[in-house]
Amino acid sequence: MTEINEIVVLSGKGGTGKTSIVGALAALVPDKVLCDADVDAADLHLLLSPEVLERHDFTAGHKAAIDPELCLKCGDCLNWCRFHAISDDLVINPLLCEGCGVCFHLCPARAVRFPDNHCGEWYISRTRFGPLVHARLGIAEENSGKLVTLVRGEARRLAEVDHRPFILTDGPPGIGCPVISSLGNAQAVLLVAEPTVSGKHDLQRVAALADHFRLPVLVLVNKADLHWQAAREIEQFCADRGYPFLGHLPFDPDFTRAQVEGKTIIEYNNKRLQALLTEIWEHLRSEIDNLRRQSP
């Protein structure tokens, strides 16, 4: 059976260039499945123009609703609900409902309905760089972590079926629920850092999260020339922590220009960035080979 290496790309802070880097790697990494795990604000498809082959509903959890015909107006549910989702006139706001079911289970008049919550869609698509599994969480919806787990599971299944050795996953920002869901079973976590006070702060938190789950961390710095001193400090931070450091990329408006044309930076005429990113991929690949040799 093919060994599958999933590389999850994270950043903690948003806007460091995660998706642009994943786009570049999509053009460089051979035989992979692409996975967009930023289900809340998925952007990778804007570079890959996917042709959707399969579309599936995503249902998770429940939302409560009070049937006014059956309601006795006792107001008990109003006291039970810890999420302040029930108004004084006993209407449940679906945006605030946590789906805990307390009102549904305990209503003395059985006046609360608790239907399944349809909260998004997920897709399997074809792109010029291989298959893409992606999703769209409904606006203002919950359960992003479950949807992340679902798209990653599908990406792994596709990789197994097609004998593809790599999965390249574009992760969400932050360190909370969807990020935690993007980490389980990953072979390596690639962190895209930014040499700013906020970028350094957020990098340290997301690196601590990867350490918490005992996952190998690799780091690259984007927009390094905005603050070389901070870029070097990040490199030193990686040396201190034993994280392989893959390199520095400059701030270059060509990333934006390529994005406007719906291209990855590798398909755009910028030889310098192409060379730097090719080097980064080769370094990343040798680190993954090392990790494979170290693990049983």
Place this chain on the structure above:
Amino acid sequence: MIITIASGKGGTGKTTIATNLAAALEGPVQFLDCDVEEPNAHLFLKPEIQRSYEFQLEVPEIDLEKCTFCGKCQDICQFNAIAVLPETALTFPELCHSCGGCFLVCPEDAVRSQTRAIGLVEVGYRENIRFVHGRLRVGEAMAPPLIRRVKAEAKPDGLTIIDAPPGTSCPVVTTLWGSDGVLLVTEPTPFGLYDLKLAVGAVRELQLPMGLVINRADLGDRRVHDYAAWEHIPILLEIPFDRQAAKAYARGRVLVEEFPEWRDMMLTLFDNLQKTFGQPEQN
């Protein structure tokens, strides 16, 4: 008035706008950093922290002396935080949403109240600014309860500026809830536009008024402008890309203190915000 600074896409300049807006104003202002996963505003505002505490969620603990293993608590729990076996009962506090259902259904009074710290709340000051933020513990999944706690620290009167997390899902909705107006910060790129549309959808679900800041307005294309015109979303400020400002940001500087044009921009923005959100009855 509560103004929340949000964006679908991360890294568009939410924190830059929120911190500089607060620092440009003369009068008292409350600043709430609700991006509890990656709070950054303190790195720029550098408030003097005067009070800090661990925020605790109430979670269940089963008293096995009293428990009859009837399984009612397991049945009501939607989050798989309780498993009742024939002769024991287990709780998984990290899965608990603290809804309180298990306490209510237990017929034996065997579910005891325990607490679990999920993050830190800090309150401090900087000149005219009263500052509150939350820091989610690393490894902790649930941001919304901590966001609610940060918002509960706000005093009800005066001007409040909230720095929201990126995205459009539950942490963002929790942050936006109760705002008088939402300022969406975007950039004129395909990613910026796509995520802006999602953010606009979330703000419309909440039926809140909104305005737009277009950051790095000269990098990218005109599609964000066209979209704003089409959707009748007022553009309250456009900021051109400025490498000097980006470098000062990278070093943690407050831009209104270094660049007079930034102070002017923020004061203009504040005037526009008051016109847009301040008198909602007048149309």
